[in-house]
Amino acid sequence: MAVIGAGMSRFGELWNMSFRDIVISAGLEALEDANLEGREIEAMYVGNMSAGRFIAQEHVSALIADYSGLASINIPAIRVEAGDASGGVALKEAYIAVASGIHDIVIAAGVEKVTDVGSSSEIMDSSIDKEWEAFNGATLAGLFAMMARLHMHEYGSSEEDLARISVKNHKNAVNNPKAQFRREITVESVLNSPYVAEPLKVLDSAPISDGAAVLILASEDVARKYTDTPVFLDAVVQSSDYLALQNRRDILEMRAVKTATRKALKLAGCSLDDVGVFELHDSFTIAEMLLYENVGIAERGKGHEAIREGVVELGGSNPVNPSGGLKACGHAVGATGIRQAVEIVYQLRGDAGKRQVDAETGMAVNIGGTGATAVTSVFRR
Amino acid sequence: MAVIGAGMSRFGELWNMSFRDIVISAGLEALEDANLEGREIEAMYVGNMSAGRFIAQEHVSALIADYSGLASINIPAIRVEAGDASGGVALKEAYIAVASGIHDIVIAAGVEKVTDVGSSSEIMDSSIDKEWEAFNGATLAGLFAMMARLHMHEYGSSEEDLARISVKNHKNAVNNPKAQFRREITVESVLNSPYVAEPLKVLDSAPISDGAAVLILASEDVARKYTDTPVFLDAVVQSSDYLALQNRRDILEMRAVKTATRKALKLAGCSLDDVGVFELHDSFTIAEMLLYENVGIAERGKGHEAIREGVVELGGSNPVNPSGGLKACGHAVGATGIRQAVEIVYQLRGDAGKRQVDAETGMAVNIGGTGATAVTSVFRR
Known part of the structure; x- marks a missing residue:
């Protein structure tokens, strides 16, 4: 398996950015890094611990699919949660989705917007x-x-x-x-x-921070089309x-x-x-x-x-x-x-x-x- | 792929049962149905919409692994969330985990305890x-x-x-x-x-209910060891x-x-x-x-x-x-x-x-x- 793109937002107190802004900015950076069109993505895994309590929004996988334009191609979008291991678990599920042969190009993302509440x-x-x-x-x-x-x-x-x-x-x-x-x-x-x-x-x-990070995974065969130097x-x-x-x-x-x-x-x-x-x-x-x-x-x-x-x-x-x-x-x-x-x-x-x-x-x-x-x-x- | 076990709790206002009681009862019914020991389970996927807000608990995958005894064998336990499609998405991720060949026997569960809050x-x-x-x-x-x-x-x-x-x-x-x-x-x-x-x-x-349901999935080869009549x-x-x-x-x-x-x-x-x-x-x-x-x-x-x-x-x-x-x-x-x-x-x-x-x-x-x-x-x- 290969990583063909990576991106992340700045981490910190991002007062001028909402949940959706943060994750979309990281995603765009990863897509540019991979030199990929959004429509080539086949599935999206999102690690997120507690959007329900931090921003009163569940179903954030669908939210991100919607705001990234990927709902237009109906890709499956899956939020996974395991406390502060949510991102790692999202990476693992994305890995399995590609390793299984079910998908060729998959996004593994993680995002949290915590500074909108006082009880973090x-x-x-x-x-x-x-x-x-x-x-x-x-x-x-x-x-x-x-x-x-x-x-x-x-x-x-x-x-x-x-x-x-x-x-x-x-x-x-x-x-x-x-x-x-x-x-x-x-x-x-x-x-x-x-x-x-x-x-x-x-x-x-550690502080509690706003931020998002995105990796794009691809099977090795497919990765060669996008980069000569995958990780x-x-x-x-x-x-x-x-x-x-x-x-x-x-x-x-x-x-x-x-x-x-x-x-x-x-x-x-x-x-x-x-x-x-x-x-x-x-x-x-x-x-x-x-x-x-x-x-x-x-x-x-x-x-x-x-x-x-x-x-x-x-x-x-x-x-x-x-x-x-x-x-x-x-x-x-x-x-x-x-x-x-x-x-x-x-x-x-x-x-x-x-x-x-x-x-x-x-x-x-x-x-x-x-x-x-x-x-x-x-x-x- | 085969289903070798199924179980569920009663659905309703389960005042005398906590989140963990409800999901464990459904899991035990599924294990008995499959005639399986817990230690044969290789991974667990749990659909849950909002334990964070319903019972102030995130990381429920680890909670369930702990209380079911499955943490003793260190299996991966993954919560997935997609609003009220959380259970369906858990089933799909469990399906991929078996279809990929990474695991042979996997639990797909769904659980919600909603009646402990007034703002459901x-x-x-x-x-x-x-x-x-x-x-x-x-x-x-x-x-x-x-x-x-x-x-x-x-x-x-x-x-x-x-x-x-x-x-x-x-x-x-x-x-x-x-x-x-x-x-x-x-x-x-x-x-x-x-x-x-x-x-x-x-x-x-639809009412909003407490309840849990569990399926046990297995590859077809493995399923034959447990049942002559899998679905x-x-x-x-x-x-x-x-x-x-x-x-x-x-x-x-x-x-x-x-x-x-x-x-x-x-x-x-x-x-x-x-x-x-x-x-x-x-x-x-x-x-x-x-x-x-x-x-x-x-x-x-x-x-x-x-x-x-x-x-x-x-x-x-x-x-x-x-x-x-x-x-x-x-x-x-x-x-x-x-x-x-x-x-x-x-x-x-x-x-x-x-x-x-x-x-x-x-x-x-x-x-x-x-x-x-x-x-x-x-x-x-």
Whole structure:
């Protein structure tokens, strides 16, 4: 399978753009990038977490088909939702639609417009178990804070280690023109920012952003008609874990991430050593650190060493989040999984400007909530 | 492709059951029906329109995987949403997942719990265009009312004709033990019920119901291990139309329905004459009447003749909604597309009791909102 086009809106507080403006702008950029007419699209998958609550609109797949003109050719348009893994799951469903031979050219999109409501944090918390977690006072930040506390207790990681992850991602975002926060921060500023849920602080937490990202997938035969240099999507695998943290035997083990990543590498026929660039889901800094361990960049209990030693920096052996990640590029919830994939595509095509990494193979890992859904994708140039 | 198991909860106001109870009960019935262990399931697709607003919970795919025990085997669980076509779209995605060869045994579920909030009508209206329709005062009922008015004006159909559709569906539901309204009504009682949006009345309108329905799909090779008498799912096709009624050239032509139905019949290798039993989306009586025309049971402008002449009655040549349809079996929104399919499966297996129709082939048509999404599926025994 090949990626023949990629596009994204700027991420941030897009006060002058509505939901439909945001997603259409990203879609047009992807179509231009692919040098494609809209009418060549055969199906559209849209990742979106909560348009129902953010903009009081369900059925957004039909809305986007309508406003992009694609309803005129009656293509199937499908919204998929899995908390902040919605984008990753949309990519996986689009992948299956092409891999099955049912469609040749398919859009995988993700979009969220969150700044029109004041209750976005409470809405974000609807990706955890409302009856058994949220009802008892837990929040997404609070659950990740428990994971951080346990890691610190068991393995000696520190608030400074987590702060370093945030600092790295901000540094990378400076060179990403689509990023929400294009400014460096320091470990001190992170440590001095207010607690959200101790030990996690405001600057350990991804913002909630407006934004959209779009990939165009095609079978390899068809892709050759449009480009001589496609990026190949060798695998997208989704797995699940218990939604409620209390049901997991070990809250530092992200079983969905492990399963999805192991299967994706096997499908792609490569090992983690072959992967030269990563986009890992850093809704909180602790999430990124746990992903080092659960993806396999670091051993269990040694995630903090990867950031201390610079392994995951742009010049390191396993650069993570060259885009700035969710923390600094922004976290437009349902768009994030696609946005991560767009960055990997830019990196593998050599289109990443000053944040360019030299890599043949890239990986994106998108999770929902505290990891009940995980999607791992492997791209190759 | 084969259906090896089917199950559903009762539809109605299920005050004593939560979202998770409802879907798990339907799932267990389907697993028992298939004589299958949960661990044999490889993926789960869930149609759900608006858990975010009905129960303040997104990420319901992970919730269901968790509470069904399937998170222990890390299967991918995907929620799809397309207004009240969510169930149909879930069926289609599950179909593709098996047809692609990626999975052998997959669950297609639909579920909605609506009675925990007081604003369910406003939430239902989020399947139409909020900015361009609802904001200007339109409701789902109001838009269907315009379609009804135009049909009456152009073709001479009447409020009595629409009432007859409701009477038929109530009559059928008497023999459906899972139905919400198991009582006959009369044309007079429909005509005397209050207007919702003239000319549509309360008794022209489907209720909003709690409920869940589940199908288990398998490749034909695998199906033979579980049953000697599978029902075959020969085609599921989804199409789109403009979301906003104002963007359609002809509001009585349901282009998504026509396209999906034509393609589904072609894929299934049969004609409409071969189809002996139908479940058609009757969110309002006018929707069912327009489906007669757009599916092809009646010619354009002659939908009302099909009900006047009894063609669509249980003893007629094209029986429609033996289950009682959305009107009388109930309309658990995201569950409806799967619930329709469950009825067709029961009919083709000869398990429909006193509402049994003698048919070799059956069709279900599920639409979202005023028809911006349509899914047509064709089953065969």
